[in-house]
Amino acid sequence: MDKKKVAFIGLGVMGHPMAGHLAKAGHQVRVYNRTTAKAQTWVNQYRGSFGQTPRDAAEGAEIVFVCVGNDDDLRSVIYGEQGVLAGMAPGSLLVDHTTASAEVAREIGALTAKSQVGFLDAPVSGGQSGAENGTLTVMLGGDAGHFERARPVILCYARAAALLGPIGSGQLTKMVNQICIAGIVQGLAEGLNFAQRAGLDGVKVVDVISKGAAQSWQMENRGLSMLNDEFDFGFAVNWMRKDLGICLNEGRRNGARLPLTALVDQFYAELQELGGGRWDTSSLIRLLNGFSTKA
Numbered sequence: 551m552d553k554k555k556v557a558f559i560g561l562g563v564m565g566h567p568m569a570g571h572l573a574k575a576g577h578q579v580r581v582y583n584r585t586t587a588k589a590q591t592w593v594n595q596y597r598g599s600f601g602q603t604p605r606d607a608a609e610g611a612e613i614v615f616v617c618v619g620n621d622d623d624l625r626s627v628i629y630g631e632q633g634v635l636a637g638m639a640p641g642s643l644l645v646d647h648t649t650a651s652a653e654v655a656r657e658i659g660a661l662t663a664k665s666q667v668g669f670l671d672a673p674v675s676g677g678q679s680g681a682e683n684g685t686l687t688v689m690l691g692g693d694a695g696h697f698e699r700a701r702p703v704i705l706c707y708a709r710a711a712a713l714l715g716p717i718g719s720g721q722l723t724k725m726v727n728q729i730c731i732a733g734i735v736q737g738l739a740e741g742l743n744f745a746q747r748a749g750l751d752g753v754k755v756v757d758v759i760s761k762g763a764a765q766s767w768q769m770e771n772r773g774l775s776m777l778n779d780e781f782d783f784g785f786a787v788n789w790m791r792k793d794l795g796i797c798l799n800e801g802r803r804n805g806a807r808l809p810l811t812a813l814v815d816q817f818y819a820e821l822q823e824l825g826g827g828r829w830d831t832s833s834l835i836r837l838l839n840g841f842s843t844k845a
Contacts, residue, residue, distance in 0.1 A: 553578065556614070557608045557613075559608070559614065562617065567682045568617060568681050569596070569615070573597070578598070579599075582627075589601075612642055613642065613644075613699075614642065616646045620792055623648070628658060640667065641667075643669070647672050649793055659671070669717060670700055670717075672688050672700075678784070685708070688711040689712060689714055689723040691718050725793075728794060728796075732814040733810050735768050735814075736813075738773065739838055742755075752773075756774065756777070779836070781826070781832060784831065786827065791819065797811055817834055824836070
């Protein structure tokens with residue numbers, strides 16, 4: 551693979567290791583983070599460089615990757631005199647890994663087209679561990695040529711990357727992903743709570759049913775920690791509520807009925823009220839077991 555000059559905007563729990571995989575693969579990486587100390591920490595670890603603004607980081611880059619929090623965060627680093635678009639040259643490519651709305655993806659796509667910059671909306675699945683281990687799944691929307699250009703670089707931190715359709719399709723697919731996860735985690739919470747109240751050994755239950763039709767990523771990776779009431783890790787409730795809000799808004803727009811998603815979203819709202827906004831999403835079981843002070 552040809553080594554590229556790239557920029558990475560956003561060094562949170564996902565972006566930091568993702569940018570690190572690019573550097574370890576030999577790409578020339580320049581990063582930006584709103585908190586400069588985090589950018590300096592990344593540079594100390596991976597020997598890249600950092601920009602003082604998104605524009606500074608993006609100047610001269612062939613591909614600019616972005617991974618921030620939400621629609622507003624995305625606009626704040628892309629638009630304006632100091633945004634990445636102000637520093638990107640015609641023919642370069644912007645790849646957005648933020649989990650955001652399909653609406654903002656289409657909005658950015660229209661703006662980049664005017665600047666002759668390519669754009670792919672590319673949300674990811676796999677969480678912090680997937681980012682750290684380079685095993686993310688990336689769902690993309692955009693032009694096939696842009697996808698083929700970005701795919702070899704994306705695979706530095708992903709095990710799978712697929713083009714799902716035009717701009718916005720990546721975000722819509724991520725919504726499907728989050729809708730499915732919400733239902734699975736709630737079902738797992740109810741099943742494990744049932745096992746405990748029935749006097750069963752939860753560990754043995756998970757061990758046997760995980761080899762059958764009930765098997766899921768959530769069961770294999772969260773079943774035991776749910777039984778142990780451990781939630782101080784993983785994908786935070788606050789972020790899941792943000793994602794489910796995007797799903798519910800899109801459902802209202804396109805007419806999709808999402809009754810289970812709406813219900814689970816309200817359960818997550820209860821966890822936030824209990825102070826669990828930063829607990830892992832598997833903490834849904836706490837609402838069934840009764841609130842615990844264990845975190």
